[in-house]
Amino acid sequence: MEKMKSTRPFSKSQEDFLEALLMLEEKGEPLETTKVAHILGVSKPAVHQMGHELIDRGLITRIDYGDMALTDAGREVAVRTLKRHRLLKRFFLLLGVSEETAEKDCCEVEHALSDETIVQIESFVASHASAGEAMEKNG
DSSP: OOOOOOSSSSOHHHHHHHHHHHHHHHTTOOOOHHHHHHHHTOOHHHHHHHHHHHHHTTSEEEOGGGOEEEOHHHHHHHHHHHHHHHHHHHHHHHTTOOHHHHHHHHHHHTTTSOHHHHHHHHHHHHHHHHHHHHHHHHO
16 A cells, blocks of 8 residues: 655654744744754654654754754744644634643644635634624623
């Protein structure tokens, strides 16, 4: 039996790595191996290895003292992944899922959903968030 190839251009691990870099960047923190390892719950050697893969793909670069930086292409993937993460977390919270479970679940499914599904979830969240705000104002 032939193994099916993924239609996604990046693996879950690669997307998670880029997302972690963007999250650190947003906090104004250095993009260090140790910090990325902590966020992802992996070893520093694993971060180092993935860093080389992403450098080879043109998604990150190494700068002063070994810190990393997102390239434009890497930033595009990171922004897309983090946007999906935040949207899915809001969606799960709207459904009544606990904060902890919502965080865990969105990390898993953010990589698997089609763009079509994401667009529909985005629409659902927007309409329900608006309805919730209106109810709060009138309530």
